[in-house]
Amino acid sequence: MFPDRPSNASGEPLLRIDALVKRFGGFRALDGVSFHVKAGEILGLVGPNGSGKTTCINVISGLYRPDGGAIDYRGRSIGGLKSHKLVHLGINRTFQVPKPFLTLTVRENVEVAATYGRSEGGALDIEALLASLELDAQASRPAAELNSVQQKMLDLARALATKPRLLCIDELAAGLNPAELDRVAEKLRALAREGTALLVVEHLMGFIDHVTDRVIVLNAGKEIFEGALSAAVRDSQVVEVFLGTEDGS
Amino acid sequence: MPRAVQHLAFVVAPVVAAMALLPLAYSNQLLLFNFVVFLALAQGVNVIYGFTGYLPFGYVGFFGAGAYGFSLAVIHLEWGPLPALGAGVLAALVLGVILTPLLRLSGAYFAIANLAAAQALFQIISNPNLTDITKGPYGISLSGVFSPNFSYGIAVGILAATLCLVVYLRNSKFGLSLQAIREDAISAGMAGVNVVRSRTIAWLMSAFVAGVIGGVFAWYVSVFYPDTVFSPEFSIFAIVFALFGGVATITGPILGVAILYGIYNAIGISTPQYFQLIYGVLIVGLVLFLPNGLVSIFKRLGYDVP
Numbered sequence: 001m002f003p004d005r006p007s008n009a010s011g012e013p014l015l016r017i018d019a020l021v022k023r024f025g026g027f028r029a030l031d032g033v034s035f036h037v038k039a040g041e042i043l044g045l046v047g048p049n050g051s052g053k054t055t056c057i058n059v060i061s062g063l064y065r066p067d068g069g070a071i072d073y074r075g076r077s078i079g080g081l082k083s084h085k086l087v088h089l090g091i092n093r094t095f096q097v098p099k100p101f102l103t104l105t106v107r108e109n110v111e112v113a114a115t116y117g118r119s120e121g122g123a124l125d126i127e128a129l130l131a132s133l134e135l136d137a138q139a140s141r142p143a144a145e146l147n148s149v150q151q152k153m154l155d156l157a158r159a160l161a162t163k164p165r166l167l168c169i170d171e172l173a174a175g176l177n178p179a180e181l182d183r184v185a186e187k188l189r190a191l192a193r194e195g196t197a198l199l200v201v202e203h204l205m206g207f208i209d210h211v212t213d214r215v216i217v218l219n220a221g222k223e224i225f226e227g228a229l230s231a232a233v234r235d236s237q238v239v240e241v242f243l244g245t246e247d248g249s
Numbered sequence: 250m251p252r253a254v255q256h257l258a259f260v261v262a263p264v265v266a267a268m269a270l271l272p273l274a275y276s277n278q279l280l281l282f283n284f285v286v287f288l289a290l291a292q293g294v295n296v297i298y299g300f301t302g303y304l305p306f307g308y309v310g311f312f313g314a315g316a317y318g319f320s321l322a323v324i325h326l327e328w329g330p331l332p333a334l335g336a337g338v339l340a341a342l343v344l345g346v347i348l349t350p351l352l353r354l355s356g357a358y359f360a361i362a363n364l365a366a367a368q369a370l371f372q373i374i375s376n377p378n379l380t381d382i383t384k385g386p387y388g389i390s391l392s393g394v395f396s397p398n399f400s401y402g403i404a405v406g407i408l409a410a411t412l413c414l415v416v417y418l419r420n421s422k423f424g425l426s427l428q429a430i431r432e433d434a435i436s437a438g439m440a441g442v443n444v445v446r447s448r449t450i451a452w453l454m455s456a457f458v459a460g461v462i463g464g465v466f467a468w469y470v471s472v473f474y475p476d477t478v479f480s481p482e483f484s485i486f487a488i489v490f491a492l493f494g495g496v497a498t499i500t501g502p503i504l505g506v507a508i509l510y511g512i513y514n515a516i517g518i519s520t521p522q523y524f525q526l527i528y529g530v531l532i533v534g535l536v537l538f539l540p541n542g543l544v545s546i547f548k549r550l551g552y553d554v555p
Contacts, residue, residue, distance in 0.1 A: 061439065062438070063435065082438070082443075082445075083435070083438035083439055084438050084439075084441050084442055084443045084444065087438070087439060087440070087441040088441060092439060093439060095435075095436070099433040099435060099436040100432075100433070100436065101428065101429045101432035101433060101436065101437075102432055102433075103428070103432060103497075104425070104428060104429065104432065108425055109429075111422070111425060112422075112425055112426055112429045112437070112440045112442065113439075113440035113441060115422045115425075115426070115441075116422075116426055116440055116441035116442045116443075117440050117441030118441070155436075158436070158439070158440055159439070161440075162440070162441055
C-alpha cells in the first residue's frame with residue numbers, strides 16, 4: 001500500500017519503559033508494560049479498547065503517577081514528574097479529544113505553549129507553525145470556532161510549539177479524511193526525520209502501517225507483541241485478542 | 250502605542266482621576282468611598298475568577314481579614330495607619346496561603362468551600378471568648394486614626410494599583426497563561442504552564458487586593474462590627490458587578506460597578522420598595538441574554554474590548 005522507507009531511528013533509546021504498572025483501585029490498567037523508543041523512530045501502540053494505550057501516554061506525560069516500574073528518559077528517571085516539568089524536558093502529547101483553550105484565539109493558544117513550554121531559548125515562528133498545519137487562516141479566531149479536525153491540528157500545534165523530542169500522539173487520525181490523513185502522516189514522518197521520537201496510538205491500521213517503523217501490541221495492560229505491523233497480523237496471539245479464536249471463546 | 254499603554258491612558262487614568270476629583274464636586278464622600286471599594290473588589294474577583302476561573306464566594310474573607318489585620322495592628326501594636334495596612338495585607342495573604350488547598354477543588358465545590366472558609370473566619374473573630382484579642386462581637390473602634398480624607402486618598406491609590414495589575418494581566422503572557430488554566434488546566438500543563446504555581450500567584454494577588462482594601466475600609470469607617478466586614482454582600486456584590494460588566498477585561502468590572510452600584514444607590518434612595526424587584530429583573534435579564542457580561546456585546550461586534 002505504501003512504499004518502504006528507511007527508519008530514522010538511531011542510537012540509544014530516548015525513552016525506556018520498564019515493567020510499568022498503573023492501577024485504578026483493583027484494576028491494573030497497565031500491568032508491567034515494557035518498551036523503548038529511539039530518537040527519530042515512530043513507534044505504534046496498538047491494541048483493543050481498554051488495553052491501556054491512552055493510560056500509557058497519560059503516565060508518560062505526567063497526568064498519572066505510575067504505581068510501579070520505571071520510566072527512563074534520556075538517562076534519567078521521570079516517573080511521577082509533573083506535566084509542565086516533562087514538557088520542559090522535551091516530552092509532549094496530543095489528546096484523543098482535543099482540549100484547546102476555547103476562548104483564546106488560535107494564535108494565543110500556541111503562544112502560551114511557545115512561551116511556557118520551552119526550556120531552550122530561540123524564537124519559534126508561530127505563523128509558520130500555524131501555516132504548516134493549515135491553521136493560518138484561523139489564527140485570529142477563538143479556538144471554540146474551529147471544527148473538530150482543526151481543533152486536533154491546533155492540539156498538535158500546541159504540542160509542537162514546545163519543540164518536543166518525544167511526542168505522543170493519541171488517536172490523531174480518527175475523523176480525518178484521506179487527504180488530511182496523508183498530510184498528517186507526512187507531517188509526522190517529517191518530524192521523525194528531524195529526530196523527534198514519536199509514540200503513536202491509533203486504531204486506523206492503514207495509518208499505523210503508513211507511518212510507523214515498529215509496533216507494540218497491548219492487551220489488558222501488557223505488551224503481547226513487538227515488531228513490524230506486517231508480522232503482528234500473522235501473530236496468533238495478536239489475531240486472537242483482536243478477532244477472538246475460531247471456536248468463538 | 251502599545252496596548253497596555255492605551256489601556257492605562259484611556260481606561261485607568263480617567264477612572265482614577267474621576268474617583269480622586271469627585272469628592273470636590275460631590276459631598277457624599279462615604280458613597281464615593283464605597284464605589285472605590287467595590288471597584289477594587291470587583292477587579293480582585295476578576296483576577297481570580299475572570300482570568301483564572303475560580304469563583305470566590307467567600308471573597309469577603311480576605312476583606313474581613315484585611316480589616317481586622319489593620320485594626321488589631323492599630324489597637325494592640327499601636328501602629329500608624331500605613332504600616333497597619335501592611336498588617337491587613339499580611340493577614341489576607343496568610344489566609345490566602347492557608348486556603349490554597351481549596352484550589353484543588355473546582356467549580357461549585359470551590360465556591361462553596363470558599364464560602365464556608367469565610368464564614369468560619371467570621372465565627373472565630375466574633376467569638377466572645379476572644380474578646381481580649383479581637384474585641385469579639387462587640388466590634389472595633391479606631392477613633393485615634395480616623396482620617397476620612399487621607400484614607401480616601403489612599404483608597405484611590407489602591408484602586409489605581411489594582412487597575413494597573415489587571416492591565417498587566419490583560420496584556421501579559423502571565424495573564425494569558427492564567428486564562429489557559431481557566432480554559433483547561435491539563436492542556437495548560439502540557440503547554441508547559443506550572444499550573445499550581447500560577448493559580449496560587451493569582452489567588453494571592455486577589456487576596457492582596459481584598460486585604461488592602463479591607464484594611465483601608467476599616468480605617469475609613471473606624472467603627473465597625475465583625476458582621477460589617479464579613480457581610481456576604483461584599484462577595485456577592487463584587488461577583489455580580491464583575492459578571493455584569495464582563496470578566497477577563499479591564500472595563501467590564503468597572504462598567505458593572507458604575508451601572509449596578511449606581512442603580513443600587515439611586516433606587517435605594519428614591520424607591521427602596523422596588524429595589525429588589527428591579528435588581529432581580531436586571532440580573533435575570535443578564536443571565537438570560539448576556540451571560541458573558543455587557544462587554545460581550547462589543548466583543549460580538551468585533552471590537553477588542555480592553
